[in-house]
Amino acid sequence: KDVKRKKLSVTSRLGDGPAWVLADAERLADVIDNMLSNATKFSPAGGVLDASLDSENGRARLSVTDRGPGVPPELLPHVFERFFAANQGPTREYPGLGLGLPLSKDIVDALGGRIWLESRGSGSGTTARLELPLCAPDAAPSVVDGAGGARKKSVLIVEDNADLVEVLMLFLASVSRNLSITSARSGFEALEKIKDEAPSLVILDVMMPGMDGFEVLARLRRLPDGERVPVLVLTGYSEAVDRARAAGAKDVLLKPFEKNLFVKKVLHLLQEPPR
Template sequence: MELSAPVADDARLAVLESYGILDTPPEQAFDDVVKLVTQLLHAPIAVVNLIARGRQWFKSEVGLGVREMPLDDSICKFALLEESRMVVPDTLNDPRFSCNPLVTGAPGLRFYAGQVLKTRDGVPLGTLCVLDMAPRPEGLTAQQEFALATLGQQVMSQIELRKALVDQQALIAQQASAQAALRQADRKKDEFLAMLAHELRNPLAPITSAAAILSNFKFDEAMVRRASTIISRQASHMTSLIDDLLDVSRVTRGKVELELVELDIKDVIADAVEQVRPLVERHGHTLDLQLAPGQAIVSGDRKRLVQVVANLLSNAAKYTPDGGRIEVALETGPDTVAFTVRDNGIGMTPELIGHAFELFSQGAQGLDRSQGGLGIGLALVKSLVQLHGGSVGAESAGSGMGSTFHLTLPLAAPSAPRREARRGGPDDGQAPALRVGIVDDNQDAAVTLALFLETSGHTVTVAHSAGAALAALPAFAPDVCLLDIGLPDMNGFELARALHGSGGAARPVLIAVTGYAQDKDRDAALAAGFDDLLAKPVSLDTLNTVLARIGLGHGPRQGTAPALTRLPAG
């Protein structure tokens, strides 16, 4: 006779497995119960029997001398079909067991009584059973039934208690692990903030010194150019640091919008190489390019993919001592393109490889800190690659053995028409002369921006408050207004609405200039009537391009509906 499905189903076995009691060592609490039941029921054999998959396993036993037996010969498995207890006075008289080898052969079992062990949810796990080699036609007395039921409850209580203790220990371990992770994250945060402060202070020293030089009336033209170059370079470095932080924030929150086009990954590599070439040459590295022949067309955001490849190349350059070698390889397969960057630099330990792509994870900082940067490039790389449907990984033979980074991207579908990313056009370049109004309570920022626009041929007026802007701008009749959002008397959104309501024959193009350039800020700018939004610090090249398009009539102009564009931050 086969065991019915309800007893042998996977759900019951899964519950049994969840108790974690199978194949555990003997325990005194269970052994004591088994010894006691043999005395109370005057039986030579007693077992705590758990019915597992394909076997019956004994948590505790007296009189058998084994820990498990095959399920085929089990008597207990039939007890699981009962509500609470099964008693067989004479197994030879029961057709279910009359041919059982444990009955007809050794040890010659003739009597069986088993109390079902059920969970609180009523799932049967096994039995507390007693067996005898002599039949008992009278079965169990009422007192014996009570003893067997009570001790069965004790066994099940022990099983439940044991599981509760194991679960509690696992929870304590989990909490300890979580607390350790929080401490580690807090330590990484503190290290990152300290390093960020260091990185942001570094450019301030040369900027301050250069500004002091320019404030001295005894200087020549060469000195002015040199000081201006220093300020420009260090300001660009600070902007790059801030952009990296904003990029990581946007990517980790899923706020990045990719501009997917069909492009050749070789062009991406070429652009990235040009970006990092000064760093490579400064360290005297040899850069070896091994690119597979033919095109490798992928669907991706050109700017972001260049950012990914440049990060991998600059990472190799930073962590490779002077005079090292960096190898770049590109291979194409049927469906993917594989890009590899290999260096003979300081290498990575297995622990560092495991955390290399985590945010704020830092390795050896000697070489990297000498080059600057926030150490968040690899986290950004991983997120951007995943957004493109690809994968990235790292490997190293150990410290001092160099590192290898692998990047895989899916190839574009062959049937898809190719559309190259725009890399400039006739509208780019110097803007036609415009009348520009600047409103910013930061006087230094407003004046320096005005000086730049005036040297570019524009006519500029500056106001440092919303009230002053409302008084001066209507008479000035600007073509474009650059409005700071965080004004003291009236914010930029309110000022934009006020300018819209001030009347006049021509409405200027309104461009928000703000340190906040998230999607919600862009949406708020659009709702307030702005035509564009630029993030501080404003990229002068970007501003020049925007003004050029407005001057050539390709941007939103007087009286037209607002058309907020997604411009690059800074």
């Protein structure tokens, strides 16, 4: 719409073959839309936008370049900072950048990628670059069901620490709109929820009162179709890793862990076919 209104010319260059990445399609589309929206917004009427997609060294790189006013070098290190975007430079001197860049960075960071701006300063235009790790075509998750609609996956977080549950929910919500996320504060509550409706993935803490994670795993495997539910176990004890795998956990994550690794494991488990 703005491209037509401003009569912009758009050039594009694509590398050879598709570039497969492991990501939630809608969240990734949000990031790309923000890149294109900023480039369009800051382009002069009748200007040119350049977009390119390349794959090299195991990473896909999308670049969007405008011929707008550019960004002063002293602002470049700060434009992705949430506080800075909400209170300073971009919203005052460059209205329109706002919180879109920090939110985009949150999504890209969670996917193990990078996003950044390049500019030589006033009058030189700006290039936004996005890099994501490539994956094999058969590792890319399907995002549509047989009717052509978005597939709604469900995740059950089994954790008695309310603060950690909130953090994990934020991690998951930051990278996918197609997740139904619920929680259980005990193993007993978790098993009742699983009996009612088996989730696409269970994220299970080992150390819980009443019924620990190992007992939950054992009882889950005895439920009808319980073997088909993938479980990501969280533990602070390295000696629990082998025991969790032997009990049927699909994967194990040691605390403390980084957001990127957590999200990567979750996305991988959600796209695996049921056993």
